[in-house]
Structure formats: C-alpha cells, structure tokens
Amino acid sequence: MDAVLTLVAILLPVLLGSAWINLLVPADTPARGALVWGNGALFGVMVTPLLMRALHATGLPLDFMATALAAVALTAMAALIHLRGHGRGRTSGQAAPARAMPTAQRVLWTILLGLIVLRLITLGTEVALRPLFPWDATMHWATKARVWFEHRSLVPFVPHDIWLQVGGEGVYTDRHPNYPSMIPLLQVWMNLATGNWNESLMNLPWVVCLAGLGAAFYGHLRVARVEALTAAAFTYFLMSMPLINIHVALAGYADIYLAAAFCCALMALHNWMTLRAGWMAALALLFAALCPQIKNEGLFWALSLAPAALVAFMQRRQAAKVLLLLGLLAILLLLLLPRHLVIAGHSMEELVPAFQPEALAGLVKIAWLHANWHLFGYMLLILLPLGLLMPGALTRKYLGLTTALTTAIGAFLFLFLFTGFGRRRPI
Amino acid sequence: MIFLICWLLLDGFWQYRLLRQVADTHRQFAGKETTEKLAAGPDSRFYHLAQRAQQHVDGEKSRVFVSSSDDYHGLRTAYYLYPHNPYYRVRGDELPHPEHLRTGDYILIVHPARTQFRRQLGIVQTQWGHVPVDSLFSEDSGTLLRVK
Numbered sequence: 191m192d193a194v195l196t197l198v199a200i201l202l203p204v205l206l207g208s209a210w211i212n213l214l215v216p217a218d219t220p221a222r223g224a225l226v227w228g229n230g231a232l233f234g235v236m237v238t239p240l241l242m243r244a245l246h247a248t249g250l251p252l253d254f255m256a257t258a259l260a261a262v263a264l265t266a267m268a269a270l271i272h273l274r275g276h277g278r279g280r281t282s283g284q285a286a287p288a289r290a291m292p293t294a295q296r297v298l299w300t301i302l303l304g305l306i307v308l309r310l311i312t313l314g315t316e317v318a319l320r321p322l323f324p325w326d327a328t329m330h331w332a333t334k335a336r337v338w339f340e341h342r343s344l345v346p347f348v349p350h351d352i353w354l355q356v357g358g359e360g361v362y363t364d365r366h367p368n369y370p371s372m373i374p375l376l377q378v379w380m381n382l383a384t385g386n387w388n389e390s391l392m393n394l395p396w397v398v399c400l401a402g403l404g405a406a407f408y409g410h411l412r413v414a415r416v417e418a419l420t421a422a423a424f425t426y427f428l429m430s431m432p433l434i435n436i437h438v439a440l441a442g443y444a445d446i447y448l449a450a451a452f453c454c455a456l457m458a459l460h461n462w463m464t465l466r467a468g469w470m471a472a473l474a475l476l477f478a479a480l481c482p483q484i485k486n487e488g489l490f491w492a493l494s495l496a497p498a499a500l501v502a503f504m505q506r507r508q509a510a511k512v513l514l515l516l517g518l519l520a521i522l523l524l525l526l527l528p529r530h531l532v533i534a535g536h537s538m539e540e541l542v543p544a545f546q547p548e549a550l551a552g553l554v555k556i557a558w559l560h561a562n563w564h565l566f567g568y569m570l571l572i573l574l575p576l577g578l579l580m581p582g583a584l585t586r587k588y589l590g591l592t593t594a595l596t597t598a599i600g601a602f603l604f605l606f607l608f609t610g611f612g613r614r615r616p617i
Numbered sequence: 618m619i620f621l622i623c624w625l626l627l628d629g630f631w632q633y634r635l636l637r638q639v640a641d642t643h644r645q646f647a648g649k650e651t652t653e654k655l656a657a658g659p660d661s662r663f664y665h666l667a668q669r670a671q672q673h674v675d676g677e678k679s680r681v682f683v684s685s686s687d688d689y690h691g692l693r694t695a696y697y698l699y700p701h702n703p704y705y706r707v708r709g710d711e712l713p714h715p716e717h718l719r720t721g722d723y724i725l726i727v728h729p730a731r732t733q734f735r736r737q738l739g740i741v742q743t744q745w746g747h748v749p750v751d752s753l754f755s756e757d758s759g760t761l762l763r764v765k
Contacts, residue, residue: 350704569620
C-alpha cells in the first residue's frame, strides 16, 4: 500500500504541472510531449509545496488528502479548459515538416534514450534505498521537514539568538531558518502520503526533477530547430554529468531544483527571443518566479536573466550601451549600498569585493580536473570560441542567450573569486 | 561523433561505478525500515546517541543544547534529535551563555568537545563559566546532562 501511495505522491504533481503547461504549448510545437511533460513535471513538483502552503494559510493542517484533492481539482480544471478548446487550435507556426530519421540515427537515438533511462533507474534505486545523507540536507532542509511533518504545521524556525530570547517556546532553530519552505514541504508531502517518516522515499522527487529537466531540455532544443539525434546527444550529456547525478543520488539539497528552474527559464527565454512566441515568455517568467521560492539565492539567479530580457529587442550597439550602464550600476550599488542591508538572506557585508586567489585554482580544478562534468569543461573550450566566431553569435538571435549566460557566469565568478564565499571554510 | 564516443566511454565507467554503489547500498539498506537504516548507516553512532538521549528527555518541548567542537559530530547528532527542540550552532559557541540555560534543560555533550563535565563537582564547565548539572548517562560518543 505504501508503494501505491508513494507512486500517487509522485504522479499527482507531475499530472498537475503537465495539465497546466499543456494549456500553454501550441499543438504543432516540435517535441511537444517532451516539453509538456518535462516542464510540467518540474512545475508540478515545485508548485505542490506552494499549494500546501496556501492551504495551510487558510488554517488547515498539513494534510495529504486535502492537498491531493486540491491538486486533483486543479488538474481537472486544466483538463476541462483544454477540452473546451482553449489553445487546441493554437499553432506555433514553427512546425517543421516531419523528417524520418535514417535507421542508423534512429538506432543511436534509441541507445542514448536507453542510457538515460538506465541512469534514471540506477539513481532512483539508490535514492529509494539510501537514508538522508548530505550535509546541507541535515543542516537546514530536512530539519524543517521533520518538525513540520511531526506537527502537521509550519512551526516557525528562527535564528539562534531569537530562539534564545523566546526560550525556544513554540519555535525551532537550525543553520538557515529563513530559507524558503518549498524543499522541506516537498519532503513533508512525500511522507504525508504514507503517514510515516521515511528518509529514503521522501527524496524520490529528486529523480523526477532530473527526468523533467532532461525532457524539458530536449524539448527546448527541438523547438530551437536542433536535429533529434543532436538534441538526444546533448540531453544525454546533460543527464550523465557526475555532479548533477550526485545531486540526485545523494538527494536532499535544493540546488538541483534551482538549477532546473533556472535552466528552464533560460531556455524558454532564448526560444522566446528567437521565435517571439508569447507562451515561451510566460514559461520563462514562470520558472524565473519559482527560483526565489526554492532558495534565497534564487533571486539573484532570476535577476541574472533580466539584462537578457532587456536587450531582447534592441540593436547590438544600443544593447551594448545598456549592458555597460547596467554593469556600472551594479558596481555602484555594490559600493554604495549600506553594509548591513540584507538582500535575499545575505548582507552586503558578505559581498564586499576582495580577490580570493586560492579560489582560482579550485575553480579550474572543478571544471577541468575533477570528475564533475565528464568532458564538458573541454567541450566548453571548443564551443565558446566557436560560438563567438559563429556568424550571428552576437546579433539578435543569440544576443539574449549570450547576455544571460555572461551575466550568470559573471555573477558566479564574482561570488567565488571576489567575495568571502571563495574562502576555504572548515567544512 | 568522436566526442560522443569518448563521452560514452567515460560515462561507461561512471555508470559501472554507480551500479556497484547501488549494489553496496542494496546490501546495506534493502528491506530495512528508516530507523533500521539509520542504525546501520554511516552516522549510526550519532543516531544511537540521539535515540538514547531522547529516551531520557521529558516531552518534545524540552530544550536540548548540543555541545561539540566537531561540527560534523554535533550537527548530525542535533539532526537526529528533531522533532525535539535541539539547539546547535555550526561554527559557533559550543553552548550559549549560562543566563540562557534554565533548570530542566538538557545538555548533550558530543565528543570531542571543549565543554567538560566534572562529575565529582556536579558541574559542566563551559567557556562562560560553570553550570550545576545531573548526569543522565555517559557513553563513548557523548554525555547527557540535565541542568539543576
């Protein structure tokens, strides 16, 4: 019975998310199934905890049946809207004539799919067996899940000094009490299904997250007119990278959800800029809005997409001026904002620029020496110059994507090369 | 195509390692309930310590201060104390100032720790001074005390 209930807890969010994403995606979109189910699975897994929070805000305890009924009602509503014809006749105008793959390509495509499925089964088995292990998971994610599951309520978590002031009455504390509730609530949802605290099965949504990311990635590549075999190969590259796999095998961190939401927002943003399709803009906004709900730092990742959206319809020269101005504004804000100001859980004090030379070697090692990315680091060395030299790389078609990636990578490098986050810590 | 073949080769080794890891994990945890898994897992000694401490702690609302100079030991033990109300600061003071402690609070010293229990004197020596305590149990991994 527990297996059935766990399956329901997995499938219900996937159906909920897919039913609503299905309304967005036009009928003739290439790889529509992958787009709908991939984005839908991710959206559903991320929106179910928000649904739990909304129900809890009305005074209900955290309850599987109430949440499940609400999810079923919302899924039925989306299905009803679909059946009434909303969007069914809508076309993307992007449909390319279907071209049958040669047999050899089809065989290779099937092998790649088989390898992806094998990876998902391997990781799923590991997750279903292993109790919670990762450091951050026991430091500030599952702590909340454990308490909220036991109390069937979102008991507040407060900083240590507040906990001491109130004598721990009615409050709990952990390392990051102000982190968003999405990930702990997802674990609560899985445990509420069976009514038992299960440190293994509660992490199965991490496997769904990877599967959803892969399907969404493939779908977006196909929308961008990438051939099916090439899209399958790059999806396999993405889903086989050891660091991403480890985030699933040792489930419990929020980072893979943030990465998936950011990736979906970025891909949708690129396809929106290229195709000028409104539904892609909606998808990009949806996933960008979910980023801060996953981790406080998600706000910065979501904001890193803003310059790209801003230059989307500009000429190259005009865009360069705007980006230069934005860069100067960012430096000014960094220097002028009061040090005690806290943004998304981080004080400006933490962002005071100071070069961290020891972090440079670390960054080089994680990209090109350690077994984190397979050959991705080396692929970048080839793809980056090729991409910049490619005709049209910096024209309107790729300007947005280039801007978004430059902003995100720039922010990442600034964080780890020029702030205290790049310093070696005891743990 | 050459790149794909190289990636496939490299990933073949990774898949093999993953399969071996799954086999190990299966041997270690298959067929076990969560409590049995935790008791058999890599943190079993912290789990056992927390379980034993919970048997001595009155009610879930009781405050348990975890004291350790090793962040890994302290944090893992504190985690297994939830849904009780543990207090543990990663990279922070081992214990708060005694003015924040009150009669009936519990102090769980997880070794290694700078906080020391002096059995003959019935006190726990912290960086801030000493606090009178009763000893509830002591084992290799740690000691549970109740503030008098």
